[in-house]
Structure formats: structure tokens, C-alpha cells
Amino acid sequence: MSLAETFHALYLEKGEAGPKVRIGEVPASVLPDGEVLIRVAYSTINYKDAMMVKGIGYRIKDFPFVPGIDLAGTVEQSSCPDFKPGDQVVLNGYGAGEKFAGGYGAYARAKGEWLVAVPEGWTARDTMAVGTAGVTAMLAAMEFERGGLTPGGGDILVTGASGGLGSMSIAMLSALGYRVVAATGRMGEKAYLEQLGAAEIIPRSELEGGPDKPLMARRWAGCVDAVGGKTLATVIASLDQRGVIAACGLTGGNTFTASLIPFFLRGVRLVGIEGGHGPIDERREAWARIARTLSRDRLDAMTTDAVLDDLPSLADEMLAGRVRGRVVIDVNP
Ligand SMILES: NC(=O)c1ccc[n+]([C@@H]2O[C@H](COP(=O)([O-])OP(=O)(O)OC[C@H]3O[C@@H](n4cnc5c(N)ncnc54)[C@H](OP(=O)(O)O)[C@@H]3O)[C@@H](O)[C@H]2O)c1
CATH class of the missing domain: 3.90.180.10 (Medium-chain alcohol dehydrogenases, catalytic domain)
Structure with a gap:
């Protein structure tokens, strides 16, 4: 045709x-x-x-x-x-x-x-199962590496966990060796999230109220955030020293208010991920790494x-x- x-x-x-x-x-x-x-x-x-x-x-x-x-x-x-x-x-x-x-x-x-x-050994259908969500998840993982995070260096939080970006992030970050904690509004999806590689599942209600003080207990080495809004503000306040947040999404709100204190006292880093644009070489590298990292199962x-x-x-x-x-x-x- x-x-x-x-x-x-x-x-x-x-x-x-x-x-x-x-x-x-x-x-x-x-x-x-x-x-x-x-x-x-x-x-x-x-x-x-x-x-x-x-x-x-x-x-x-x-x-x-x-x-x-x-x-x-x-x-x-x-x-x-x-x-x-x-x-x-x-x-x-x-x-x-x-x-x-x-x-x-x-x-x-x-x-x-x-x-x-x-990628070699993959089909066109496979690549659409990955899609922009998967490319964004891998770009976030690459930002963690640039930011000095390493598997074993603390928990990585994934918000919006049951969605496309969340599912991809859990599957790939856990395959890369990170301990991944999934935050979801769908606790009924626990078995699904564990199957993808989540080590722990928490209800998203723990995060969506916003921080109660500028510096909360240090809980996360990094975060792939699909939610934004007050959830993002809570994560900023509870990141560990030199933690990295890959800000990807806004399903919970496209603005946020947060204290600058965690940036100055803990050196936290908030990085935006542009899954729909960016240098093609970086995206080709992301695709090559997705093909090596993401299992068929x-x-x-x-x-x-x-x-x-x-x-x-x-x-x-x-x-x-x-x-x-x-x-x-x-x-x-
Ligand atoms: N930066 C980029 O280039 C890029 C690339 C891809 C996606 N995104 C953005 O990332 C976000 C997720 O995209 P997606 O394709 O993964 O969408 P999706 O498949 O619909 O997943 C979104 C997830 O967010 C959670 N959620 C939905 N409404 C919420 C609310 N009101 N409050 C808190 N959590 C809520 C849900 O997870 P639970 O049910 O598990 O809580 C939902 O499954 C979107 O904002 C999208 O625009 C950005």
C-alpha cells in the first residue's frame, strides 16, 4: 500500500x-x-x-x-x-x-x-508499549546517574505509580538495581506494582497534603514525579542530602509552593525532564538503554x-x- x-x-x-x-x-x-x-x-x-x-x-x-x-x-x-x-x-x-x-x-x-x-530484536508494537512514557522514565534514570545517585544509595520514590510513566519508571529503575517505592492512589494494584519491581507500596495520600515543615524526615534519595502540585512540594521537603527529583508530570497540579530551605541545607536538585523534545543523541542513547534494561515479562x-x-x-x-x-x-x- x-x-x-x-x-x-x-x-x-x-x-x-x-x-x-x-x-x-x-x-x-x-x-x-x-x-x-x-x-x-x-x-x-x-x-x-x-x-x-x-x-x-x-x-x-x-x-x-x-x-x-x-x-x-x-x-x-x-x-x-x-x-x-x-x-x-x-x-x-x-x-x-x-x-x-x-x-x-x-x-x-x-x-x-x-x-x-x-532496537534490534524489538517490534514496532514493543516500542509503542514503551512510548514517550518509557523514554521519559529512562531520561529520568540518566539524570539520577548524572546527579550521582547509585543503586544502594537510598530509596527512589515513583509517584503516579500505576500510570504509564510510573509503571515504566518502576520497571526500569528496579532493573537498574534501585530500591523503588511506589506511591499510588490505587492500593488495589499492589500485586501489579510488585510484579513490575516495586519493593514497597505507599498510598499517595501520604504525600498529597503538602509538607508540614520545610525540612521533613529524609526519606528519598531520588524521585520520579508524575504528579506535581503539593505532592512535589512534599517530596522536596523529604529528600535526602543531594537528592534528585526528576519532575515529569502534573496530574495532581501544574504549580507548587515549596520552601527553598531543602535546596540550601540539603542541596536537593529539581530537574525537569523533557520527554517530548531534547537532543536526539540523548534520546537514541535512552532507547538503547531501554532495550537493554526492560525485560519482556x-x-x-x-x-x-x-x-x-x-x-x-x-x-x-x-x-x-x-x-x-x-x-x-x-x-x-
Ligand atoms: N516530562 C515529560 O516529557 C512527560 C512525559 C510523559 C508523561 N508526562 C506527564 O507525566 C504525567 C503522567 O503521564 P502518564 O502518561 O503516565 O499518565 P497516566 O498513565 O494517566 O498516569 C498518571 C498517574 O498519575 C496518578 N494520578 C492521576 N490523577 C491524579 C491526581 N489527581 N492526583 C495524584 N495522582 C494522580 C495516577 O496514578 P496512581 O493511580 O498510581 O496514583 C495515574 O495513573 C502527566 O502529567 C504527563 O503529562 C510528562
């Missing part, structure tokens, strides 16, 4: 009260410029995708618009020397599904400099499958905090 005048996609159409979700044919002209044309096989749903599908927080200029920040498939045409027809590639972010047509369609076009080859344990038709209800479920782990989307009818 090659690109015709239209292709199958989930797309957003302009509506009176915000974008409306449609599934059907979109004109090939929605694709951006780029050296590589990709026949998309799979995408996934991230929190950002859920917001986009529900028309929350994004200003879309051109309709119809194809969301989906992640995609994987086969190169169909390429004028980039790094990729040739038949290669299996992954695209995470760089504006896909936010600024230009993304992964929820049968075709995508991208600059070669944004693409990563599907754990990847399978956190992955479910769905199709484009499922996305509107999945987006509702995700924004309500009810999706567990990662969901791979088969974009073909």
Missing part, C-alpha cells in the same frame, strides 16, 4: 464547543514536510494525547488535525541518508500530534533527525492493546486516572 490522496486516521474537526473527534479518511495534505514518509503501524496514548483528544489545553490552528505524540512503523520513502524504505522507525514527540499530524493515522511524515531505529505485564475507536473512552479513563500501565494503539482499520 502506498500513500493515496487520503489515509485512515482518528482526527479532530473544528466544532462549536471545541474540537470533535472523528475516525475516517483525511487528506494526505495534512502531513507536514519532512524527508521520511512512514507507514504507521502502532501508536499509544499518553496523558498529553488524552488532553488533546478531549480538546483540553491545546490550541489547534489547522483542521482536520491528527493527534498522537508517538508512532512506530515502516519507512516507505526517504531522502534522509540514515533511513531507507523498509526500515522500522520510532518517533516520540518533536511536535508530532501537537503541532503537526501525529501517530493516530496510517501515515506520518517526519524529519530524519527526529527518528530512532526500532515486565513490558508485557504493563501493556494492553486497543484500536483507534477506543481512544475517546480511553482518554476519559486516562484523565480520570483509571488507565493502568501502557496501552498500544493499532492504528489500522
Whole structure:
């Protein structure tokens, strides 16, 4: 099959009260410029995708618009020397599904400099089980290493543990040898979180009230935070000396108020993780490390499958905090 005048996609159409979700044919002209044309096989749903599908927080200029920040498939045409027809590639972010047509369609076009080859022994579906959530989790682990954290050097907290970023962080950090403590609002997922490698599970209510003093008991060497808000402020106050927080998400609030005292008296470090952008060499390194670190068992344990038709209800479920782990989307009818 090659690109015709239209292709199958989930797309957003302009509506009176915000974008409306449609599934059907979109004109090939929605694709951006780029050296590589990709026949998309799979995408996934991230929190950002859920917001986009529900028309929350994004200003879309051109309709119809194809969301989906992640995609994987086969190169169909390429004028980039790094990729040739038949290669299996992954695209995470760089504006896909936010600024230009993304992964929820049968075709995508991208600059070669944004693409990563599907790791040896992996499939396009595997890479979408990882998605931006997994890349972000590995980038956070790499920040811990840069910050001097080592396995055995204290507990790592993962907030939003049952979600995509949380599940990926638990699986990879525990595989790297860290003792991981999972904070969740779903204590019923204890067995799942332990299967991924969590050594201890705590209720998220312990963290979400905010700190009761600037310096609380030293509890964490590091934290991958998917929640933000008061949870982040609590973590800052309870980090150990020279602890590192990888600030990744905002499911509990996109602002926070915290004392500066832990920064000055404990040298804590708050690092933002840009899972959707950043230098491609760093992201290719992250992918190589994911392929070496993440076991098939754990990847399978956190992955479910769905199709484009499922996305509107999945987006509702995700924004309500009810999706567990990662969901791979088969974009073909
Ligand atoms: N920095 C980046 O580049 C990057 C990359 C990926 C994701 N993110 C961000 O990270 C966050 C998580 O993304 P995701 O894809 O993992 O989403 P997800 O699969 O929906 O997971 C989010 C998790 O957060 C927890 N949660 C949900 N609502 C909450 C609330 N009101 N208060 C406290 N906890 C809540 C839930 O975990 P429990 O049920 O276990 O408590 C939920 O499973 C999002 O904000 C997303 O935008 C950022």
C-alpha cells in the first residue's frame, strides 16, 4: 500500500464547543514536510494525547488535525541518508500530534533527525508499549546517574505509580538495581506494582497534603514525579542530602509552593525532564538503554492493546486516572 490522496486516521474537526473527534479518511495534505514518509503501524496514548483528544489545553490552528505524540512503523520513502524504505522507525514527540499530524493515522511524515531505529530484536508494537512514557522514565534514570545517585544509595520514590510513566519508571529503575517505592492512589494494584519491581507500596495520600515543615524526615534519595502540585512540594521537603527529583508530570497540579530551605541545607536538585523534545543523541542513547534494561515479562505485564475507536473512552479513563500501565494503539482499520 502506498500513500493515496487520503489515509485512515482518528482526527479532530473544528466544532462549536471545541474540537470533535472523528475516525475516517483525511487528506494526505495534512502531513507536514519532512524527508521520511512512514507507514504507521502502532501508536499509544499518553496523558498529553488524552488532553488533546478531549480538546483540553491545546490550541489547534489547522483542521482536520491528527493527534498522537508517538508512532512506530515502516519507512516507505526517504531522502534522509540514515533511513531507507523498509526500515522500522520510532518517533516520540518533536511536535508530532501537537503541532503537526501525529501517530493516530496510517501515515506520518517526519524529519530524519527526529527518528530512532526500532532496537534490534524489538517490534514496532514493543516500542509503542514503551512510548514517550518509557523514554521519559529512562531520561529520568540518566539524570539520577548524572546527579550521582547509585543503586544502594537510598530509596527512589515513583509517584503516579500505576500510570504509564510510573509503571515504566518502576520497571526500569528496579532493573537498574534501585530500591523503588511506589506511591499510588490505587492500593488495589499492589500485586501489579510488585510484579513490575516495586519493593514497597505507599498510598499517595501520604504525600498529597503538602509538607508540614520545610525540612521533613529524609526519606528519598531520588524521585520520579508524575504528579506535581503539593505532592512535589512534599517530596522536596523529604529528600535526602543531594537528592534528585526528576519532575515529569502534573496530574495532581501544574504549580507548587515549596520552601527553598531543602535546596540550601540539603542541596536537593529539581530537574525537569523533557520527554517530548531534547537532543536526539540523548534520546537514541535512552532507547538503547531501554532495550537493554526492560525485560519482556515486565513490558508485557504493563501493556494492553486497543484500536483507534477506543481512544475517546480511553482518554476519559486516562484523565480520570483509571488507565493502568501502557496501552498500544493499532492504528489500522
Ligand atoms: N516530562 C515529560 O516529557 C512527560 C512525559 C510523559 C508523561 N508526562 C506527564 O507525566 C504525567 C503522567 O503521564 P502518564 O502518561 O503516565 O499518565 P497516566 O498513565 O494517566 O498516569 C498518571 C498517574 O498519575 C496518578 N494520578 C492521576 N490523577 C491524579 C491526581 N489527581 N492526583 C495524584 N495522582 C494522580 C495516577 O496514578 P496512581 O493511580 O498510581 O496514583 C495515574 O495513573 C502527566 O502529567 C504527563 O503529562 C510528562
